Amino acid sequence: MSNQSFVRTEMLPEQDPPASTVGVLGWLRENLFSTWINSILTVVSLVFVYYVLSNILSWTFLSVWNANSLTECREIMMATWGTTHGHACWAVINERWQQMLFGFYPPELYWRPILALVLLLVALSPILYAEKVSSKLLYLTAAYPFLLVWLMWGGSIWGPLMAAAGFGIGYLAYRFLLPVAGGLTALIAAFLLPVLWWLFLAGPVAGAINSVIPIGIASVESREFGGYMLALLLGVVAIGCSLPLGIVLALGRQSDLLIVKYLCVGFIEFIRGVPLITLLFVASLLLNLFLPPGTNFDIILRVMIMMTLFSAAYMAEVIRGGLAALPRGQYEGADSLGLNYWQAQRLIIMPQALKISIPGIVSTFIGIFKDTTLVSIIGLFDVIGLSSAIRADTAWNGIYWELFAFIGFLFFVVCFGMSRYSMYLERKLQTGHR
Amino acid sequence: MTTLTDPPKEHFRLSMLLYDTRYRSATIQVVALMGFMLLAAWLLSNTIQNLEALGKPVEFGFFSEPASYDINQRLLEYDSRDSHLRAAFIGLLNTLVVAVLGCITATIVGVLVGVLRLSSNWLIAKIMTVYVEMFRNVPVLLWIVFAMAILIESLPAPRAFRGDNPTATMDLFNTIAVTNRGVYIPEALFSRSLGDIHFFGESAMRFDVSLDLIAIIVVLAGSIFAMRKVTAWANQTQEQTGDRPKIWHILLGLLFVPMLILLIALGFHLGYPELKGFNFTGGTHLRNSLIALWLALSLYTAAFIAEIVRGGILAISHGQTEAAAALGLRQGRIMRLVILPQALRVIIPPMISNYLNLTKNSSLAIAVGYMDITGTLGGITMNQTGRELECVLLLMLVYLCISLSISAVMNWYNERVKLVER
Numbered sequence: 001m002s003n004q005s006f007v008r009t010e011m012l013p014e015q016d017p018p019a020s021t022v023g024v025l026g027w028l029r030e031n032l033f034s035t036w037i038n039s040i041l042t043v044v045s046l047v048f049v050y051y052v053l054s055n056i057l058s059w060t061f062l063s064v065w066n067a068n069s070l071t072e073c074r075e076i077m078m079a080t081w082g083t084t085h086g087h088a089c090w091a092v093i094n095e096r097w098q099q100m101l102f103g104f105y106p107p108e109l110y111w112r113p114i115l116a117l118v119l120l121l122v123a124l125s126p127i128l129y130a131e132k133v134s135s136k137l138l139y140l141t142a143a144y145p146f147l148l149v150w151l152m153w154g155g156s157i158w159g160p161l162m163a164a165a166g167f168g169i170g171y172l173a174y175r176f177l178l179p180v181a182g183g184l185t186a187l188i189a190a191f192l193l194p195v196l197w198w199l200f201l202a203g204p205v206a207g208a209i210n211s212v213i214p215i216g217i218a219s220v221e222s223r224e225f226g227g228y229m230l231a232l233l234l235g236v237v238a239i240g241c242s243l244p245l246g247i248v249l250a251l252g253r254q255s256d257l258l259i260v261k262y263l264c265v266g267f268i269e270f271i272r273g274v275p276l277i278t279l280l281f282v283a284s285l286l287l288n289l290f291l292p293p294g295t296n297f298d299i300i301l302r303v304m305i306m307m308t309l310f311s312a313a314y315m316a317e318v319i320r321g322g323l324a325a326l327p328r329g330q331y332e333g334a335d336s337l338g339l340n341y342w343q344a345q346r347l348i349i350m351p352q353a354l355k356i357s358i359p360g361i362v363s364t365f366i367g368i369f370k371d372t373t374l375v376s377i378i379g380l381f382d383v384i385g386l387s388s389a390i391r392a393d394t395a396w397n398g399i400y401w402e403l404f405a406f407i408g409f410l411f412f413v414v415c416f417g418m419s420r421y422s423m424y425l426e427r428k429l430q431t432g433h434r
Numbered sequence: 435m436t437t438l439t440d441p442p443k444e445h446f447r448l449s450m451l452l453y454d455t456r457y458r459s460a461t462i463q464v465v466a467l468m469g470f471m472l473l474a475a476w477l478l479s480n481t482i483q484n485l486e487a488l489g490k491p492v493e494f495g496f497f498s499e500p501a502s503y504d505i506n507q508r509l510l511e512y513d514s515r516d517s518h519l520r521a522a523f524i525g526l527l528n529t530l531v532v533a534v535l536g537c538i539t540a541t542i543v544g545v546l547v548g549v550l551r552l553s554s555n556w557l558i559a560k561i562m563t564v565y566v567e568m569f570r571n572v573p574v575l576l577w578i579v580f581a582m583a584i585l586i587e588s589l590p591a592p593r594a595f596r597g598d599n600p601t602a603t604m605d606l607f608n609t610i611a612v613t614n615r616g617v618y619i620p621e622a623l624f625s626r627s628l629g630d631i632h633f634f635g636e637s638a639m640r641f642d643v644s645l646d647l648i649a650i651i652v653v654l655a656g657s658i659f660a661m662r663k664v665t666a667w668a669n670q671t672q673e674q675t676g677d678r679p680k681i682w683h684i685l686l687g688l689l690f691v692p693m694l695i696l697l698i699a700l701g702f703h704l705g706y707p708e709l710k711g712f713n714f715t716g717g718t719h720l721r722n723s724l725i726a727l728w729l730a731l732s733l734y735t736a737a738f739i740a741e742i743v744r745g746g747i748l749a750i751s752h753g754q755t756e757a758a759a760a761l762g763l764r765q766g767r768i769m770r771l772v773i774l775p776q777a778l779r780v781i782i783p784p785m786i787s788n789y790l791n792l793t794k795n796s797s798l799a800i801a802v803g804y805m806d807i808t809g810t811l812g813g814i815t816m817n818q819t820g821r822e823l824e825c826v827l828l829l830m831l832v833y834l835c836i837s838l839s840i841s842a843v844m845n846w847y848n849e850r851v852k853l854v855e856r
Contacts, residue, residue, distance in 0.1 A: 031556035038555045045557045184452060259463040263470055273837035274830045275794035281812060281829070285822040289484045290477045370573040377575075377800060384575060400583040408572045408580075415571035 055086065059401075063088035068095070069395035092399050093406050096390055100406065103226015103381050109154075109218060113229050116151040119144060120236065128421070145240070152233065155219035158206040166194035166202060222300040226381035228410050230300075235369040238307040242368070243361070245308065246315025251345065253316060254323050264316070271313035276371050279306045284378040303375055311368040318364055322357030323349065355429050362422035366415045373411075383407050485823070496819045497522075497638075503814050505805040507721045510641050518815045519638035525810030526832060532727055532806065533793040539732035540792060541785070544739025551744050562740070569737035574795055577734050582726035582802045589614040592713050604707075611707045611714050617725060618707030618717045625701030646700055653696050660688045723804035727796065735792045739785060746781035747773070779851050786844040790837055797833070807832055 016022075020029055032042040064080075064087065067073040073089035081087060093100070102110055123144040126137040146160040174190035181189075210216070225233070252264035271279070283306040288296060326349060334344035354361070376385030387403040390396050451461045485491060501521040502514045509527050512520060551562040569577070590602035592613045604611045611618040628645035664681055672678040707717030750773050758772040797808040805813075807829065816825040 031554070034554060041553075041555055042557050045555075045561055049557075049561065257459050257463050257466070259467050263466065269838075269841075270834065273834040273841075275797040275808075275833055277797045277800070277808060278812065278826060278830050278833065281822075281826045286826055289481050289823060292480050293483050293487055366571070370571075373573040373575045374798070377798075384573075384579065398587075400580075400587060404576060404580050404583070407576055411573055411576070412568070412571045416567060419571070 059086055059088050060405075062086075063090050065090050065094050067091035070397065070399050071395075088402050088405075089399060090402055092390065092396050092402055096396075097406075099227060099390070100383055100386055100403075101228045103230060103386065104224040105220060105226070105229065106218075106224065109220065112151045112154070112217075112220075116148055117232070119147060119151075148236075150217075152225075153220055153222075154217045156206065156210045156214065156216040158210045158215070159202075162202040162206040162209075163198065166197045169197050170194040222298045225300060226383075227386055228383045228407075230375070230380065230382045231369070231372040231411075232414075234300075234304060234307055234372040234375065235365075237304045238311050238368050238372075239365050241304075241308040242311035242315045242364075245312035246319055247350070249312060249316035250319035250323060253320055268313045268316050271310055272317065276307075276310055276374055277377060279310055280374055280378045282306060299380070303378075303380070307368065307372070310371075311364060314364045314367070315361065318357050318360035319353060321360060322353035322355075325356050326353055358422055358426055358429070362418055366418050369415060369418075370411060383410065481823070490820070490823075492824060494824055496821055496824075499819075501810075501815065501818075503818070505810065507719075507724050507805060517638050518811075518819070521815060522807060522811040522828075523638055525805055525807040528804065529793070529796055529799075529806040529808075529836075532724060532731070532796050532799065532804070533789075535728050536731040536735065536792050536796065537789045539728065540735040540739055540788070543732060543736035545743050547736060547740035548743025548747070551740060552747060566737045566740050569734050570741075574730065574734045575798055575801060577730040578727060578798055578801055581730040582722060585722040585726050586614050591615070592709065595709050595714075596712075609704070609706055611709075611717075613714065614722070615713070616719050616721045618714045618719055620704040620706050621716070621718045623703055623705045625703065627700065649696060649700070650693070653692050657688050657692055661685050664688065721804070723799070723802045726802050727799050727804050731792050731795055734795075735788055738788050738791075742781055742784045742788070746777040749780050750776050782851075783844055783848055786840060786847070790840045793836055793840070794833065 017026075020026060033039045062081065064073045064076045067076055067089065068091070070089060070092070073091050074084045077084045077087050077089075098107065098110070102113060105113065119140070122137065123141040125133045126135055126141060143164070146164045149163075150157055150160040170190045170193060173193045174186045177186035177189050249264050249268060252260050253268065255261050255264075280303065283302040284299060287302045287305070291297075330348055330352065331344070334348040339347065373382055373384050376382045376388075379385075381389065384407060387407060390403065391399060451457050497519040498517050500515050501518045503521070504514050505512055505521060505524050505528075507528065508524050509531065510524060512524050547562050547565060550558050551566070553559050553562075589612055592611075592615060594600060594602040595604070595611065595613070602613075609620050624646045628649060630642040630644050631648075632640060632642050634640045664684055668679050668681045705716050707714045707719075754772055754776065755768055758768040763771065796806060797812075799806040800809050800813055803809070811825055811832075812829040816822055819825070
């Protein structure tokens, strides 16, 4: 190789990548037109998207907002665009949005459900964003169930206060009996005393105090509840109560105690085996039969109970999945530290199991929130029931799409928000090495 | 050497029931059982008292009374003089019809959407995401009433098909009529029919099976059996001689010739829907309620199935694909032999529980007036007879049986595909 005449001694400057692989063009080539099949698919989808969007957007935005009836709406459309098709008549929402949101709740009291919703968000914030919000707000979270009942149904403040006092009594009983009578007696007393209080004393005491110091707000009947507010109320109660109940059921199902286990399995499988609508039939028709003669309690409360039981069974299965996914070593580790059953559950098992099952838990939440619409079948005026009621009005006879779009939007916002939050939470709690 | 001393003999004390771990679990269980039995007894005695006060003892005699309401979409013959039990049976079949139809459609759409969401085409993947999010985050009841409203409001009335210049025409070479009263499709007719066999005589569960249908199934099964025999013979010949005999024309002949002969012998022809007066006659009439329910349930469930399929495919690590490629497998075989068998293990159990959800959601038929078991037994029968307790409990029992059978299938499958470890 002696006749070698040229050796490059310095590096050539880097060249830019070909123009067709970078920037917008590169992205388009890679993601939309990589092969000829993809190109055809892209073109077809573009046409499809254009067709759908152009129709929906013109329907949504070239619309009538002010009219008193569908006929008037159509007259305005005829006058403006020369056609009655392809234009929304949002006038119905403009006129009835309050009814669709609040049902027949007295309009001068709308501030109460709104305040309840705002307080809900505040009360949830220390749980949802634990690291950003002061933990003092947890006191509000603890008080919220009673506040919710009081704000929604109104009446004397002493009823909810006395109900809350039951928990205080239980706590005090445990606190003072623990050094005196030992753990077990204290525990039994802490369970029994509040129950006795609620059953026999809370009502009369609340009545007595109220006759001396009447503090209260106007009370609202359950049959005036309705609309989207009802869905939110049922959803919040069912979600809030089903999580603890579901945890207990899941633990029961995983337990070594045979009878407890089979009771839990029977309950879970029964509830999961029947459709929610049959449970709502039970709530509306049969629950009064199962209770002592003469009991006649509120239909909304009955529906709440059945929905809570329903979602608790699903929740239990989701949490059981989380418990089963936990490696055996975690249980053994907890045992070897000398923790007892409840300590192990609280400190080792549950935090991990719940973290694993977050996606399942949230999709159960979303499911139960969507299922609240089923109450329209047993005659409660939730937002779908109200849409039929609005259509029964001669002024709005024959209006469908605007109502459905509005209802769909309301549910979509909340459900989509919940699913995004669950993704955020999953990322935040991610401690694995991936 | 130390000797072991016996542990001190303890007398049984009552407190040991709680503080001794040997007895504690028994104590808790006995207390739980007693609590449960007390609760059950309390509910039962309340119910008995309440029913006595209402003068409605629990009995199922009302089932043999005439139902006196009509069921317009049904598989078997039924009229309003038939008993409530017969109506419930027809309703149960309707539930199963919509569940099976829905599961099939939901699977096809769901698998397609799930695969397309993983497409390298950005636009397609996004469109599918929009579809999934839209259906998953809106209540199924809303989709059902929405589908019903579309069918009723936007389709032409039968009278639009009339006259010299009809505004609507039938589709698919004049064989299908899509109207706002439902869809009319051609029906299979046999001019030299073999007749029906009747099962269960005159009881409420009686049903007829067409002998023509049985004949078709028998011939089809025979053809498939013969085809498999021929394929096996071809495989054997290939192994012995190295040459594969040409069999595709034999297979095609075996599949079609016997069927054609049978159909001609039975005088098979299609009965087309025809416009008579103000409505269509002839053909099979699929009511709007059935179609709305079917469409809404399958599109709703398909969104969930799509997510399951996507998750299942993503769950198989890329190393599997690469290892299979390193073994020299082709793209199609990698999918069929390596990825799919593993992905199915992840996909099938949640898929079956979605089928279960679809079946349970089919009870929302009551919102659009499709007469399924909830519409008959839990709807009109309950309202007419006033037997809430019996009807609701029976309704729950029926759904429970359906659910438990589906779960049994799922458990059997899980057991079969379970990875055997350690």
